[in-house]
Amino acid sequence: MTENTTLNRRFFMKGAGATALLGSAISGLPATASAKGMGNVSMSMAYDLSEEFNRIGSGDSKWDGIRRRARPFDVPFPMGVADMDFRTLPHITEALMKRMGHQNWGYQPIPADFYENIIAWNADRYDQTVKPGSILNAHGVLDGCLSILKLHNTEGAPVIVQTPGYSGFFGVIRNAQFTSVENPLKLVDGRWEMDLDTMADQIDEHNCKVILFCNPQNPTGNCWTPDEMRAMGDLCIDKGVLVIADEIHCDFVNKHATYTPYATLGDKYAQSSYTLKSTSKSFNLAAQHCAYLFSDNQEMIDNLKKSGHQRGSLNALGMIACNAAYKYGRTYMDDMQSYIDGNCHFLENFCAENLPEIKYKAHEGTYLAFINASGVADKLGGPNGDQRVGDLLQRFFIEKAGVNLNPGENYGKNGVGYMRMNLATTHLKLHSALNAMKKAIDAI
Numbered sequence: 001m002t003e004n005t006t007l008n009r010r011f012f013m014k015g016a017g018a019t020a021l022l023g024s025a026i027s028g029l030p031a032t033a034s035a036k037g038m039g040n041v042s043m044s045m046a047y048d049l050s051e052e053f054n055r056i057g058s059g060d061s062k063w064d065g066i067r068r069r070a071r072p073f074d075v076p077f078p079m080g081v082a083d084m085d086f087r088t089l090p091h092i093t094e095a096l097m098k099r100m101g102h103q104n105w106g107y108q109p110i111p112a113d114f115y116e117n118i119i120a121w122n123a124d125r126y127d128q129t130v131k132p133g134s135i136l137n138a139h140g141v142l143d144g145c146l147s148i149l150k151l152h153n154t155e156g157a158p159v160i161v162q163t164p165g166y167s168g169f170f171g172v173i174r175n176a177q178f179t180s181v182e183n184p185l186k187l188v189d190g191r192w193e194m195d196l197d198t199m200a201d202q203i204d205e206h207n208c209k210v211i212l213f214c215n216p217q218n219p220t221g222n223c224w225t226p227d228e229m230r231a232m233g234d235l236c237i238d239k240g241v242l243v244i245a246d247e248i249h250c251d252f253v254n255k256h257a258t259y260t261p262y263a264t265l266g267d268k269y270a271q272s273s274y275t276l277k278s279t280s281k282s283f284n285l286a287a288q289h290c291a292y293l294f295s296d297n298q299e300m301i302d303n304l305k306k307s308g309h310q311r312g313s314l315n316a317l318g319m320i321a322c323n324a325a326y327k328y329g330r331t332y333m334d335d336m337q338s339y340i341d342g343n344c345h346f347l348e349n350f351c352a353e354n355l356p357e358i359k360y361k362a363h364e365g366t367y368l369a370f371i372n373a374s375g376v377a378d379k380l381g382g383p384n385g386d387q388r389v390g391d392l393l394q395r396f397f398i399e400k401a402g403v404n405l406n407p408g409e410n411y412g413k414n415g416v417g418y419m420r421m422n423l424a425t426t427h428l429k430l431h432s433a434l435n436a437m438k439k440a441i442d443a444i
């Protein structure tokens, strides 16, 4: 038996008991993942993603954080913070445990095959060539974004963010004394699309030199098409705007979609951009703070180092976890994609059949659904005073359904009425959360 198979079987068996227990503990719900709408999922069966893996008590943000803040209400379905409820790839834990056993925490270089594994992952899965000397380490994707912004922007200068857009961008921009320029996406037949006319005007009006671009996009879930990105890239190149392509969510792509790395569009796009990635979303390693960035433009990479972005080595456990992820994680990631795809379609069907107050169409990439819950806000009579619609909805779902969702306004002005729902959870929990939401909405 190979090392892979032994590990998979051991962890699978461990998970199976827990799943059965939870299934029987929640009455009226299926004990397995065969809930309606999840039947088309084809998976290796190497990993039991339906295992009910208990995260409570580790001090994390997603579970312990919201449960602390929501007291006296319990939150059995925390679907806010963008990390996953699944046990991570067993090889990662095995590698970390082996390293822990040494009880030596002296200086440690990057693992010998670290960059080789980054390069192989991107080449094999996305046909993306990452040049060995062009990769820089980072303590996180935002850490890398910040270094790039500081090199290419002057204090107070604007940064374009397409909105709704990842809330963390606004914090980094604000804290580093830049200003964000919201370039609103337009809803066209239910899909959020780029508004390049407005972007062109904004670039001119504010003299923008940088865009923080997200692909696949958080929170809309768009995997931008080559044509969409080429049009945006041409505009940016024409106007001398640097593209910072945050592709942290690239490993989550639903079956009806394709992820195209921005830098693979052609040399001129690769030369005028940086790309940032990480194993943190894909393998749930956010707290390990290990990410990387690269660019075909070697001069920009060299300048970034000269400007002070020097992360030769990272936290020992983060490096080991990231390395094991890319080395052993292919099947896990394939299974994960199928599983999340199942969740997206389940949510779509559930909303269509049971929740007329919520609009959602299966999105393309990321494990985040941006649901239109304005019908629920209307039913509740709307917000009071200067309360945000999203805050009204967040409180309602926590208090009446035990579900935490993130307010759409966190992602920009045009997120009003939307809530971001994290689908990186078991089919059973998703089903239970939706049942609880339906019950709460029906009782308004």
Ligand SMILES: Cc1ncc(COP(=O)(O)O)c(C=O)c1O
Pocket: 082, 139, 140, 141, 142, 143, 166, 168, 214, 218, 246, 248, 249, 278, 280, 286, 291
């Ligand atoms: C688009 C995007 N970029 C960056 C991050 C944060 O990455 P990191 O924790 O590596 O800084 C997130 C986390 O949710 C994200 O969604």
